[in-house]
Amino acid sequence: MHELHDQIWTSLPNLFSTMTAVRNPYSISPVLTTSGPFSDEEFAPSPDVITALADMSILVIGAGGLGCEILKNLALSGFKKIHVIDMDTIDISNLNRQFLFRPSDVGKPKSEVAAEFINRRVAGVHVTPHFGKIQDFDNDFYMQFTLVVCGLDSIEARRWINATLVGLVGDSPETLKPLIDGGTEGFKGQSRVILPTITSCYECSLDMLTPQTTFPMCTIANTPRLPEHCIEWASVLEWPKHFDRKADNDDVEDVTWIFEQARARAEQFGIEGVTYQLTQGVIKNIIPAIASTNAIIAASSCNEAFKVATTCVPFLNNYMMYSGNNSVYTYTFQHQKRPDCPVCGVQVLRLAVPKSTTLENLIERLKENPATKVKNPSLRTASKSLYMASPKELEEMTRGNLVKLVGELVGEEEVTVTDEALPFSLRLVVDVE
Amino acid sequence: MLKIWSMKEKQAAEGGSAKKKVTAAQLRVQKDLSELSLPSTMKTHFPSAEDIMNFELTVRPDEGFYQGGEFRFSFYVNPNFPHEPPKVKCLQKVYHPNIDLEGNVCLNILREDWKPVLSLNAVMIGLQYLFLEPNASDPLNKDAAHQMTANREEFKRNVKHSMAGGSVAGERFDCVLIK
Numbered sequence: 001m002h003e004l005h006d007q008i009w010t011s012l013p014n015l016f017s018t019m020t021a022v023r024n025p026y027s028i029s030p031v032l033t034t035s036g037p038f039s040d041e042e043f044a045p046s047p048d049v050i051t052a053l054a055d056m057s058i059l060v061i062g063a064g065g066l067g068c069e070i071l072k073n074l075a076l077s078g079f080k081k082i083h084v085i086d087m088d089t090i091d092i093s094n095l096n097r098q099f100l101f102r103p104s105d106v107g108k109p110k111s112e113v114a115a116e117f118i119n120r121r122v123a124g125v126h127v128t129p130h131f132g133k134i135q136d137f138d139n140d141f142y143m144q145f146t147l148v149v150c151g152l153d154s155i156e157a158r159r160w161i162n163a164t165l166v167g168l169v170g171d172s173p174e175t176l177k178p179l180i181d182g183g184t185e186g187f188k189g190q191s192r193v194i195l196p197t198i199t200s201c202y203e204c205s206l207d208m209l210t211p212q213t214t215f216p217m218c219t220i221a222n223t224p225r226l227p228e229h230c231i232e233w234a235s236v237l238e239w240p241k242h243f244d245r246k247a248d249n250d251d252v253e254d255v256t257w258i259f260e261q262a263r264a265r266a267e268q269f270g271i272e273g274v275t276y277q278l279t280q281g282v283i284k285n286i287i288p289a290i291a292s293t294n295a296i297i298a299a300s301s302c303n304e305a306f307k308v309a310t311t312c313v314p315f316l317n318n319y320m321m322y323s324g325n326n327s328v329y330t331y332t333f334q335h336q337k338r339p340d341c342p343v344c345g346v347q348v349l350r351l352a353v354p355k356s357t358t359l360e361n362l363i364e365r366l367k368e369n370p371a372t373k374v375k376n377p378s379l380r381t382a383s384k385s386l387y388m389a390s391p392k393e394l395e396e397m398t399r400g401n402l403v404k405l406v407g408e409l410v411g412e413e414e415v416t417v418t419d420e421a422l423p424f425s426l427r428l429v430v431d432v433e
Numbered sequence: 434m435l436k437i438w439s440m441k442e443k444q445a446a447e448g449g450s451a452k453k454k455v456t457a458a459q460l461r462v463q464k465d466l467s468e469l470s471l472p473s474t475m476k477t478h479f480p481s482a483e484d485i486m487n488f489e490l491t492v493r494p495d496e497g498f499y500q501g502g503e504f505r506f507s508f509y510v511n512p513n514f515p516h517e518p519p520k521v522k523c524l525q526k527v528y529h530p531n532i533d534l535e536g537n538v539c540l541n542i543l544r545e546d547w548k549p550v551l552s553l554n555a556v557m558i559g560l561q562y563l564f565l566e567p568n569a570s571d572p573l574n575k576d577a578a579h580q581m582t583a584n585r586e587e588f589k590r591n592v593k594h595s596m597a598g599g600s601v602a603g604e605r606f607d608c609v610l611i612k
């Protein structure tokens with residue numbers, strides 16, 4: 001079977017090189033050089049738009065199931081300067097849908113192999129790979145892009161990039177980087193256009209996410225009925241009894257241990273269906289990836305990226321839900337920005353203070369400031385509790401800071417202020433004079 | 434892109450600076466902590482004031498089977514909070530229908546009924562409620578749960594005995610009495 005795949009794959013490049021001779025490489029030009037009934041009023045059709053598209057730096061986050069589709073789509077729709085970040089290496093189980101990878105690529109970084117493939121196959125396109133975590137790159141890195149397209153399966157990573165792009169928004173218009181976020185879960189998916197600080201952001205919609213499937217602790221402990229109950233029993237209750245460390249969900253030995261415990265318990269209760277694969281699925285909370293869902297969501301996301309980048313036609317405002325569970329169903333709506341969103345609902349306040357200002361003085365100034373109306377604020381930086389008004393124990397631990405100088409306490413960091421009077425919190429930038 | 438940039442200009446320009454970032458989970462924990470309103474029966478304890486994602490809670494029930502005891506829980510809030518609930522464990526070995534010998538706690542809002550709108554305060558109140566009203570129909574310690582429904586007086590004696598550091602059914606428990 002693998003040999004057959006190899007044969008097909010190796011013969012494909014030849015097939016394509018004969019096809020490129022007949023395809024019109026400017027298939028996007030009718031859309032960008034002429035206007036139509038759907039064109040935006042402000043759209044000025046011109047060959048310059050094609051050049052602008054080719055000059056625009058676009059960042060793709062994730063080179064997995066969605067990422068492969070996104071990279072291919074962007075490369076075929078006029079984007080020429082593409083960067084891609086991914087922290088993973090290729091696993092054999094990826095090959096059925098992550099079509100930029102071949103059996104000989106197993107073990108190599110996804111970003112690098114994907115970039116090489118596109119660069120080789122699509123003339124004129126240059127994809128720059130970045131092998132690593134998105135958190136390892138600083139604001140200057142993200143500032144170089146005009147647009148970001150996300151094809152991630154991690155909520156944590158999405159929240160991080162969302163907050164980062166909201167945080168980048170400054171005085172100049174170029175600091176606003178539209179984020180197009182695609183996501184799939186089995187037969188369901190969504191794509192959305194986020195204009196940081198203007199539209200609803202990823203954090204605004206956190207409560208719309210499907211909660212993780214979890215079972216009551218006592219069911220797992222006493223009355224298992226499903227194979228999943230046995231697996232959770234083994235990983236949540238049994239593992240900590242035998243090991244002092246956390247189980248490594250990617251380690252074959254650890255997963256095997258959990259699988260064997262779960263299988264024994266399943267036998268005891270007459271439950272069928274505990275397999276190694278299911279064990280891995282349950283402990284990693286994997287929802288099977290469906291290639292067609294990825295293709296649909298990536299197509300929609302890249303269509304939006306194209307529209308946002310060129311303004312040739314109005315883009316999605318701002319959320320498209322897709323479900324292929326029972327039939328094909330899509331629903332488009334405007335997700336509302338949450339005024340109390342911890343990320344985009346946050347006011348920014350800039351305060352210039354003299355060098356002699358203590359933390360207590362700063363808090364007084366905040367209380368007097370008519371724009372904030374805070375009563376009993378708590379202040380923290382990313383790494384330090386400056387003053388926590390509650391709970392009592394933290395108040396006692398941080399009270400000593402009140403007499404210290406703000407300049408020495410805060411340094412270069414931004415201060416987050418929470419208070420009952422604030423919808424969520426306040427970002428405080430202190431300039432010590 | 435011009436269109437978006439013009440939308441941006443209609444907004445009041447906010448001077449966001451690019452420095453070390455607070456995560457959304459940290460923000461939410463700061464918010465939850467600064468709005469805690471705990472009864473005098475509960476106290477928090479922070480090993481480090483700087484790390485608000487790891488702390489302890491002590492519960493001193495003022496009525497019910499567990500009156501006179503002090504129960505300690507560890508809270509660990511991970512970066513997926515509030516999509517995921519905080520991880521809570523009982524730090525002592527206690528005889529309780531809803532707490533097993535390893536300190537796992539059976540409380541619905543810590544697992545299957547968790548929602549991002551729930552706060553740390555709600556979890557803490559939920560933990561206290563377990564001591565006021567143990568729930569024998571959701572057992573993690575089956576012996577204790579069985580005893581509670583079969584023989585309430587015996588259960589009461591077992592709780593008293595275990596809280597003083599005694600053994601119940603061959604299992605030795607931690608002394609949790611307030612000194």
Ligand SMILES: [Zn+2]
Pocket residue numbers: 200201202203204205337338341342343344345
């Ligand atoms: Zn938001």
